[in-house]
Amino acid sequence: xxxxxxxxxxxxxxxxxxxxxxxxxxxxxxxxxxxxxxxxxxxxxxxxxxxxxxxxxxxxxxxxxxxxxxxxxxxxxxxxxxxxxxxxxxxxxxxxxxxxxxxxxxxxxxxxxxxxxxxxxxxxxxxxxxxxxxxxxxxxxxxxxxxxxxxxxxxxxxxxxxxxxxxxxxxxxxxxxxxxxxxxxxxxxxxxxxxxxxxxxxxxxxxxxxxxxxxxxxxxxxxxxxxxxxxxxxxxxxxxxxxxxxxxxxxxxxxxxxxxxxxxxxxxxxxxxxxxxxxxxxxxxxxxxx
Ligand code: IPD
Ligand code: CA
Numbered sequence: 001x002x003x004x005x006x007x008x009x010x011x012x013x014x015x016x017x018x019x020x021x022x023x024x025x026x027x028x029x030x031x032x033x034x035x036x037x038x039x040x041x042x043x044x045x046x047x048x049x050x051x052x053x054x055x056x057x058x059x060x061x062x063x064x065x066x067x068x069x070x071x072x073x074x075x076x077x078x079x080x081x082x083x084x085x086x087x088x089x090x091x092x093x094x095x096x097x098x099x100x101x102x103x104x105x106x107x108x109x110x111x112x113x114x115x116x117x118x119x120x121x122x123x124x125x126x127x128x129x130x131x132x133x134x135x136x137x138x139x140x141x142x143x144x145x146x147x148x149x150x151x152x153x154x155x156x157x158x159x160x161x162x163x164x165x166x167x168x169x170x171x172x173x174x175x176x177x178x179x180x181x182x183x184x185x186x187x188x189x190x191x192x193x194x195x196x197x198x199x200x201x202x203x204x205x206x207x208x209x210x211x212x213x214x215x216x217x218x219x220x221x222x223x224x225x226x227x228x229x230x231x232x233x234x235x236x237x238x239x240x241x242x243x244x245x246x247x248x249x250x251x252x253x254x255x256x257x258x259x260x261x262x263x264x265x266x267x268x269x270x271x272x273x274x275x276x277x278x279x280x281x282x283x284x285x286x287x288x289x290x
Contacts, residue, residue: 004065004084004110006118006133012061013108013120014131014142020050020106021124024091028125029100041167042094047071050090050106058086065110070227080226080256082113087255089227092121093203102126107205109230114255119231121205130209130235138212138238146239147265149214154266156277157188159195162207162219172287173222179283180220193281204260208232211264212239218278219262222246222286226256233262240265246286248279258288 024046031044051071058067066085068078080087086108091097093104102125110118121130130146132138138146163181168174186192199216201207205228207219212235233243233255244251246259253259261278263271 004112004117006110006136009062009110010118010120010131010133012058013110013118014122014129016054016057017106017108017120017122017129018124020054020090021122023050023053024097024104024106025124028097028104031098033094033098038167038169040095040169042098043071044091044094044098046097047091047094051088054088054090054106054108062086068226070225073225073227080111080114085111087111087227087230089205089225092205092228093201096202101202103201103203103206105203105205107203107227107231109227109232109234111226111230111255116230116234116237116255119234121209121231121235123206128209130212130232132212132235132238134234134238136238138235140213146212146235147214151266154217154264154270154274156184156193156195156274156281159193159217159274160197160199160215161195162199162201162210162216164200164202164204164207164221164224166221166223168223168288172284176282176284176286177222180281183281183283184278193277204228205232208236208262211262212236212241214239214264217264218274220246220260220278222259223288224260225258229260229262230255236262236264242271242275244275248282248285251275256290258290259286 069088089107097104105123108120188194244261245253
């Protein structure tokens with residue numbers, strides 16, 4: 001197999017993201033939805049239509065590469081391998097899409113040896129397109145190099161953090177998450193991190209892209225999937241950020257590990273201390289099934 005041409009791959013993904021974005025914008029808030037794992041894990045016909053559109057186009061353009069997409073994923077059958085693979089979430093932020101809340105995107109990644117290598121994340125409502133190629137930097141709308149913000153200290157107490165409630169609202173994982181949220185938010189006189197604030201874009205790919213841009217300091221989540229994080233991951237790394245694990249001690253998580261902690265660019269020693277300080281507030285161990 002010839003070496004993948006990453007520039008051509010990125011350009012193709014950008015064109016597809018913009019095409020899919022038109023469909024998403026037109027249909028947001030106007031489509032019925034179904035449940036998947038439970039009553040808050042949702043899918044619409046547009047998620048499926050966008051995945052089909054992108055999958056078909058990629059099959060024509062790059063027939064030699066594999067494809068992993070949220071809506072066609074079959075557990076145990078379509079797992080990620082070392083082969084060059086497109087990884088797609090047709091709509092990341094489906095709940096927002098259903099509610100016409102303007103925070104959803106298409107997340108298109110390309111992985112080599114299971115490592116995120118090209119990423120495109122596009123929110124058609126705000127017209128923000130984040131993209132990156134390994135070794136070539138990360139950009140907003142093709143021209144603004146990430147991060148966009150001026151350098152500032154990375155400290156847990158002064159951090160703006162993205163967290164998500166996810167669709168799994170029972171048992172150990174829900175308890176670990178909610179207890180951790182409390183420990184991060186609480187006043188330091190009660191032992192909390194007393195972080196500046198918490199945000200939820202409702203989309204893993206947008207949260208990670210916002211960390212890459214420097215809008216937020218970090219994003220912690222357990223329970224999402226390779227298609228939620230692959231594209232954002234390379235955008236984050238190319239902007240100087242790091243992806244650590246969602247549980248304590250995991251510095252090099254796999255793209256399909258379901259446990260992530262995305263931290264914005266800063267000095268490596270600052271990033272290390274920040275991650276360790278954050279892990280110190282995790283109340284237990286997340287145990288999502290891979
Ligand atoms: C979800 C979003 C959400 C995250 C969930 C994901 P979906 O993806 O990224 O922010 O908390 O874990 O499943 O369902 O909108 O594609
Ligand atoms: Ca999705």
